[in-house]
Amino acid sequence: MKRRGIWPALVLFPVAAVFVSLFIGRYPMGLGEVVRSLLFLGGVPPTSRALILGVRLPRALGAALVGGYLAGAGAAFQGIFRNPLVDSRILGVSAGAAFGAALALLLGIPWYLVEGFAFAFGLLAVFLVVLVARRFGGSVLVLIISGILVGSLFSAFLGLIKYLADPLDVLPAITYWLLGSLSGTRWDAVGKLFVVCVMGAGALLLLRWRLNVLSLDEREAVALGVNATRLRTWVILAGTLLVAAAVSQAGMIGWIGLITPHAARALVGPDHSRVIPASMLMGAGFLTVLDLLSRSLMASEVPLGVLTGIVGVPAFLFLFMRHLARGGGWR
Amino acid sequence: MTLSARGISYAYVPGKPVLHGVSLEIDAGETLFLLGPNGSGKTTLLECLGGLRRPREGHVLLGDVDLYKLSPRERARSIGYVPQVHRPVFGYSVLEVVLMGRTPHLGTFSPPGREDRRIALDALEAVGLSGYAGRPYTELSGGEMRLVLIARGLAQEARFLLLDEPDAHLDPKHQHGVLSLVRGFSSRGLATLVTTHNPTHALLHARRVALLQGGSILARGPAEDVLTPGRLYEAYGMEFVLLVGEDGHRALVPAQGIPSSASTDRERGTGSASSRASSESLPAA
Numbered sequence: 269m270k271r272r273g274i275w276p277a278l279v280l281f282p283v284a285a286v287f288v289s290l291f292i293g294r295y296p297m298g299l300g301e302v303v304r305s306l307l308f309l310g311g312v313p314p315t316s317r318a319l320i321l322g323v324r325l326p327r328a329l330g331a332a333l334v335g336g337y338l339a340g341a342g343a344a345f346q347g348i349f350r351n352p353l354v355d356s357r358i359l360g361v362s363a364g365a366a367f368g369a370a371l372a373l374l375l376g377i378p379w380y381l382v383e384g385f386a387f388a389f390g391l392l393a394v395f396l397v398v399l400v401a402r403r404f405g406g407s408v409l410v411l412i413i414s415g416i417l418v419g420s421l422f423s424a425f426l427g428l429i430k431y432l433a434d435p436l437d438v439l440p441a442i443t444y445w446l447l448g449s450l451s452g453t454r455w456d457a458v459g460k461l462f463v464v465c466v467m468g469a470g471a472l473l474l475l476r477w478r479l480n481v482l483s484l485d486e487r488e489a490v491a492l493g494v495n496a497t498r499l500r501t502w503v504i505l506a507g508t509l510l511v512a513a514a515v516s517q518a519g520m521i522g523w524i525g526l527i528t529p530h531a532a533r534a535l536v537g538p539d540h541s542r543v544i545p546a547s548m549l550m551g552a553g554f555l556t557v558l559d560l561l562s563r564s565l566m567a568s569e570v571p572l573g574v575l576t577g578i579v580g581v582p583a584f585l586f587l588f589m590r591h592l593a594r595g596g597g598w599r
Numbered sequence: 600m601t602l603s604a605r606g607i608s609y610a611y612v613p614g615k616p617v618l619h620g621v622s623l624e625i626d627a628g629e630t631l632f633l634l635g636p637n638g639s640g641k642t643t644l645l646e647c648l649g650g651l652r653r654p655r656e657g658h659v660l661l662g663d664v665d666l667y668k669l670s671p672r673e674r675a676r677s678i679g680y681v682p683q684v685h686r687p688v689f690g691y692s693v694l695e696v697v698l699m700g701r702t703p704h705l706g707t708f709s710p711p712g713r714e715d716r717r718i719a720l721d722a723l724e725a726v727g728l729s730g731y732a733g734r735p736y737t738e739l740s741g742g743e744m745r746l747v748l749i750a751r752g753l754a755q756e757a758r759f760l761l762l763d764e765p766d767a768h769l770d771p772k773h774q775h776g777v778l779s780l781v782r783g784f785s786s787r788g789l790a791t792l793v794t795t796h797n798p799t800h801a802l803l804h805a806r807r808v809a810l811l812q813g814g815s816i817l818a819r820g821p822a823e824d825v826l827t828p829g830r831l832y833e834a835y836g837m838e839f840v841l842l843v844g845e846d847g848h849r850a851l852v853p854a855q856g857i858p859s860s861a862s863t864d865r866e867r868g869t870g871s872a873s874s875r876a877s878s879e880s881l882p883a884a
Contacts, residue, residue, distance in 0.1 A: 478702075483687060484687055484699070487646070490671060491675065492700065493671045493675025494702060538690050539692075
């Protein structure tokens with residue numbers, strides 16, 4: 269379970285996925301063009317160079333960051349809620365963040381406030397979920413049900429916003445963005461994702477060993493000298509920050525945050541000090557590959573959210589059955 | 600150093616105190632057993648002493664410092680808590696579970712280091728699970744899990760260890776193994792507070808015993824003074840018989856259904872001791 273040799277492969281996965289993304293598309297690129305562009309050497313047609321460096325590279329990096337954030341946040345949420353069946357979407361965080369971002373779009377608010385709105389409403393959603401779950405005893409199932417409830421509530425609000433939105437420009441923008449897409453990702457967006465979320469990802473990476481203690485019973489965590497409430501709040505803040513940024517950039521992308529941590533645990537074991545970085549790296553690789561598929565499978569783009577659903581549901585079923593076959597419980 | 604409760608009270612529901620005015624001291628290196636019927640407040644008292652549940656009235660003192668004025672980290676360096684067995688959601692290895700005992704000694708952002716691993720492995724050895732470090736904790740038997748949690752308590756390197764019914768749900772061999780192990784901790788200078796439902800276990804393993812009833816201390820002192828059939832009748836509302844074996848082994852068993860076995864004891868020549876004990880229970884009845 270603790271093969272050290274796995275780490276180079278885990279690092280290589282997203283790097284290779286991003287690299288491969290540069291070649292593939294409506295205008296296939298050769299090795300020479302890609303490498304020369306990356307090294308800022310001459311001899312590459314300006315259009316090819318612009319396509320590689322100005323379009324494909326930022327998009328692939330954006331996909332890697334969004335995937336890494338969603339998976340990292342998913343692993344952290346699963347840990348602190350002691351529930352291998354949750355991610356930001358099931359907890360309602362994604363719907364809350366999406367509502368916040370859509371509200372900001374509707375009101376025509378500048379970009380940094382879009383993310384702020386997404387963050388604020390994502391936090392509100394997770395707060396409501398925890399509140400409802402506490403009220404009903406807080407088992408694995410209750411948490412999922414309250415997540416679904418709160419998520420539905422925000423989805424309903426989102427419907428209201430769509431109804432109110434101008435059907436000519438704002439509505440298509442909201443709808444397209446909600447389905448999940450990285451097609452508009454340029455360097456400014458990559459920079460934004462990177463800067464905003466280094467804090468969130470950094471916090472999760474720094475706290476990663478403590479997540480083990482938080483994944484125990486609350487009283488045990490306190491008995492081990494952890495200020496559990498405070499630490500859990502920090503983890504929720506960091507995770508929600510990551511999800512809000514991912515949602516504002518790429519819409520509602522499900523499953524990555526739920527499945528990647530399971531795959532990571534299968535490779536590196538359950539210790540969160542390995543699960544968090546492994547999830548981030550694998551999520552980055554997965555979403556880059558999926559985004560590559562979304563823009564190259566068909567002549568027009570397949571929405572990313574659609575694709576993650578098609579891949580994610582069978583993958584989840586597989587994990588679920590394996591979990592049950594090994595005698596895992598859900599209470 | 601002493602860990603002491605000074606007149607503490609606690610109520611989950613206002614007006615229905617679970618503990619009222621309880622005072623209890625655990626001295627350095629001693630083994631203190633806490634008995635009492637279900638709902639008498641044992642677990643609540645354990646949690647109050649462990650810094651996990653702040654009493655509504657009174658104080659818990661570690662030495663002469665108010666326990667609830669310490670940070671969780673400072674408190675956890677002095678007091679360890681061994682819960683009843685639980686199953687974590689994630690299949691941590693035994694070593695990973697024991698390493699979590701090092702938490703109060705680590706910075707917020709630091710994972711355990713080599714020295715922490717050594718301490719954790721030593722703790723595993725102390726509970727007799729040397730070869731178990733890499734095994735998934737979730738696949739252990741109940742007795743082994745209990746030992747791992749005790750090892751985690753040892754790795755915490757606290758001066759006081761509070762154990763919530765360490766003998767529950769175990770077969771007799773493991774019950775005895777766990778309690779003998781715990782008793783041995785006093786030679787390391789580690790004081791333990793153990794709750795149990797089995798008075799015979801307390802007779803066997805405790806120097807001092809406290810008996811809780813209805814949220815108050817009914818009696819406390821040396822085990823043989825506290826655990827008399829009379830006191831137990833007061834606490835549990837049922838009759839016990841003290842049986843003494845040829846080698847001085849003593850057991851407290853329910854009086855009902857005893858006559859036949861008591862008579863066999865009498866035939867073996869320990870009759871005087873056991874009849875004296877059961878006669879002691881009669882005035883209360």
